[in-house]
Amino acid sequence: MVNITEKIKEIEDEMRRTQKNKATEYHLGLLKGKLARLRAQLLEPVGGAGSGGGAGFDVSKSGDARVALVGFPSVGKSTFLSKITKTKSEAASYSFTTLTAIPGVLEYGGAEIQILDLPGIIEGASEGKGRGRQVISAAKTSDLILMILDATKRAEQRALLEAELDAVGIRLNKEPPNIYLKIKKAGGMKITFQAPPKYLDEKMLYNVLRDYKILNCEVLVRDELATIDDFIDVIMKDHRKYIRCLYVYNKIDSVSLEFLDQLAREPYTAVMSCELDLGVQEVVERIWKELRLMRLYTKRKGEVPDFSEALIVRRDSTIEDVCDQIHRTLKETFKYAMVWGASARHVPQRVGLSHTVADEDVVSIVAK
Numbered sequence: 001m002v003n004i005t006e007k008i009k010e011i012e013d014e015m016r017r018t019q020k021n022k023a024t025e026y027h028l029g030l031l032k033g034k035l036a037r038l039r040a041q042l043l044e045p046v047g048g049a050g051s052g053g054g055a056g057f058d059v060s061k062s063g064d065a066r067v068a069l070v071g072f073p074s075v076g077k078s079t080f081l082s083k084i085t086k087t088k089s090e091a092a093s094y095s096f097t098t099l100t101a102i103p104g105v106l107e108y109g110g111a112e113i114q115i116l117d118l119p120g121i122i123e124g125a126s127e128g129k130g131r132g133r134q135v136i137s138a139a140k141t142s143d144l145i146l147m148i149l150d151a152t153k154r155a156e157q158r159a160l161l162e163a164e165l166d167a168v169g170i171r172l173n174k175e176p177p178n179i180y181l182k183i184k185k186a187g188g189m190k191i192t193f194q195a196p197p198k199y200l201d202e203k204m205l206y207n208v209l210r211d212y213k214i215l216n217c218e219v220l221v222r223d224e225l226a227t228i229d230d231f232i233d234v235i236m237k238d239h240r241k242y243i244r245c246l247y248v249y250n251k252i253d254s255v256s257l258e259f260l261d262q263l264a265r266e267p268y269t270a271v272m273s274c275e276l277d278l279g280v281q282e283v284v285e286r287i288w289k290e291l292r293l294m295r296l297y298t299k300r301k302g303e304v305p306d307f308s309e310a311l312i313v314r315r316d317s318t319i320e321d322v323c324d325q326i327h328r329t330l331k332e333t334f335k336y337a338m339v340w341g342a343s344a345r346h347v348p349q350r351v352g353l354s355h356t357v358a359d360e361d362v363v364s365i366v367a368k
């Protein structure tokens with residue numbers, strides 16, 4: 001039997017050989033669909049625990065969020081971890097100094113953020129080269145990926161890493177496609193476009209759905225710019241993860257100012273030198289921003305708010321989320337909440353469980 005990696009290679013080769021034009025786009029769409037299926041199979045765990053498969057490292061999540069340091073060997077991931085947390089992770093000039101996941105804790109704005117130093121990955125990681133698959137699985141569990149890049153190395157490194165993450169279903173700085181898909185038991189396929197699509201047509205979707213043996217379903221494409229890749233992502237949604245990514249170029253002590261200026265202007269990008277301690281604090285601030293966490297302060301009735309300890313919640317959290325964060329059963333006795341701050345229409349505002357809070361609000365929960 002041909003193994004999955006070989007099958008993947010065959011399809012990739014065929015895609016490369018196929019010229020892109022109107023006549024081949026249906027065929028290419030089908031190949032992309034098959035490729036996505038095989039890649040998902042490749043990541044399925046085989047055998048028992050620890051057998052490689054899709055399992056990450058055995059580090060439990062802790063704190064308010066998790067950030068994964070992903071990059072080629074010797075870009076300075078461990079040096080960075082040791083700089084911003086109390087954990088010391090060995091750093092050296094040779095590749096693969098780090099062989100497992102090393103967690104550290106970054107304290108910022110009253111939050112505890114878990115930073116995961118990971119072994120370096122290389123091209124082919126998604127297909128299991130080196131510790132690649134384990135590293136990528138760990139990255140998949142994070143709330144933010146910090147892609148550490150070496151400013152002195154060729155520019156392709158970033159695209160190569162992105163391709164590796166993309167191959168395992170990680171989508172960086174992207175929202176899930178605006179396509180509705182409901183699989184049904186009967187009734188055939190009903191495909192609707194909200195506006196004339198630029199890159200799709202009914203036949204293309206029909207072909208791919210048939211190939212996935214989805215014969216009864218309802219599809220509504222809401223985005224006129226959606227591509228066949230987006231559509232496959234929707235079919236494979238259980239294998240997709242949409243994660244924010246900050247690109248961090250380290251070792252800027254060794255590049256020209258001109259080049260540095262160019263790097264710093266790229267979107268989602270920060271630059272630093274761990275060695276000269278340049279820009280490191282700015283990267284920490286960007287981590288906080290990208291995580292989109294909020295600080296809330298609680299207040300007991302008749303007392304002043306407790307500003308010494310913040311309650312950390314995710315952006316767009318509601319009073320219900322706040323209750324869950326404080327105590328598992330608080331919701332059951334909840335009567336109403338009083339809110340002071342940016343989310344309150346007037347101060348204080350009396351609100352229910354569905355009220356959305358804002359950063360630095362003061363909240364007082366009143367129980368029955």
Ligand SMILES: Nc1nc2c(ncn2[C@@H]2O[C@H](COP(=O)(O)OP(=O)(O)OP(=O)(O)O)[C@@H](O)[C@H]2O)c(=O)[nH]1
Nearest residue numbers: 074075076077078079091092096097098120274275
């Ligand atoms: N010039 C320069 N060198 C740096 C900087 N930061 C780290 N280094 C050096 O780069 C080398 C690799 O650093 P590590 O922290 O081990 O890199 P890593 O990414 O953890 O490497 P692996 O664990 O092997 O994947 C070490 O010799 C560091 O001293 C920097 O800002 N500038």
Ligand SMILES: [K+]
Nearest residue numbers: 074092094097
């Ligand atoms: K190293």
Ligand SMILES: [Mg+2]
Nearest residue numbers: 077078097098
């Ligand atoms: Mg390391």
